[in-house]
Amino acid sequence: MALSRRFFWPLLIALLLAIGGSVAWWHGAAPTASIPTAQGFTFVDDVGRTVSVKTPVRRVVVFNRYNVEFVRAVAGTAPIIGIDASTAKERAYWPELRHVAIVGQGQSTPNYDAVTNLAPDLVIVPRNGAWAEADRLLTPLGIPVAVVTAWDVLKHEQNATLLGRLFGKPKEAEALSAFYRHWRDLLAERLKGVKRKRVYLEEVGDYRTLLPGSGWHDMIETGGGINVFRDVTISAGNTARGTSQGFTVDPEEVIARKPDVIIKLQPGQYAPHPRTFSRAVLERIAERPGFGTIPAVRDGQVYHVSYYLAGGCSKIVGALQVAKWLYPERFRDVDPEAVMAEWLTRFQHVPARHGYSASLREVRE
Secondary structure: OOOOHHHHHHHHHHHHHHOOOOHHHHHOOOOOOOOOOOEEEEEEOOOOOEEEEEEOOOOEEEOOHHHHHHHHHHHOOOOEEEEOHHHHOOHHHOHHHOOOEEOEOOOOOEOHHHHHHHOOOEEEEOOOOOHHHHHHHHHHHOOOEEEOOOOOHHHHHHHHHHHHHHHOOHHHHHHHHHHHHHHHHHHHHHOOOOOOEEEEEEOOOOOEEOOEOEHHHHHHHHOOEEEOOOOOOOOOOOHHHEEOOEEEOOHHHHHHOOOOEEEEEEOOOOOOOOHHHHHHHHHHHHOOOOHHHOHHHHOOOEEEEEHHHHOHHHHHHHHHHHHHHHOHHHOOOOOHHHHHHHHHHHHOOOOOOOOOEEEHHHHHO
16 A cells, blocks of 8 residues: 555655655755764774773863863863863863862872762873772773873874874864974984983982983983983882982082082973072072082072973973084074964964073073
């Protein structure tokens, strides 16, 4: 029996939709784009773990300022639903994240109840954070944990590519990598054949240096320096002195190693440190007993630098600044502050600031 008109057209439309067609063509309209559906993506993270997530990630909790910067550079801040308090305290740097949930004091102390209440698609933690604990507590609840370490200057492209894949932003990820790659390649080219100078790098704590395995060590070496404590390794006999991320050394040992340059790191803020503060820090270093004999102090090659510049774009901005200090004749046309300004305006979408570093020579003039 023939179908009545009442039933024929609804059945025809349903059939067309079932086979992937569109009723719009009936009136001559172009096919409309379909809404992308989540797809499974499996990858190996920074510590060799296999992680599976549905992409694109739309809800992410991020620990560590560098990781938040990378997500903002690649995917913007819309997917970010939770950050740690240590990152959030710099409100001027994160104007669009003022109302995002706080999920712990820092990367080592997540608040797991706060994380689970947000039901994120993914949690991102750096390798020097509490990733193992997070994996143990969150993965069984169906919340994937990925170890991504955006402060690592040697893994920038790997990290950017991964985030591009996770958030469905490959073009943005490639733009970020191209920015990094340009300066990395320029450093490698101009440092060919250079007689490398010796650098003593000190954290905010006096006589607290950084060892191989730290991103700050890699920043120095990428910038053409030799970390004067690069030969020190962590062993059973010296664990009381710290880790690669912060290791206490004797003043006499610093003097004996005769660094050509001393770089004092300062936990930074988006707003640069006042000149008076930097002056006081530099003068205290120069006045340490016995330091007057060190080449760096004698020649005024002592620098005070904020984490914000030193850590910019996986520390490639910091590496450029190191190279500029060590070999100014090879980097006359390079302005690390201008590179930092591009990082801030183009990739972090905040106004540029200037004055993130100061030198003992400037103080003495």
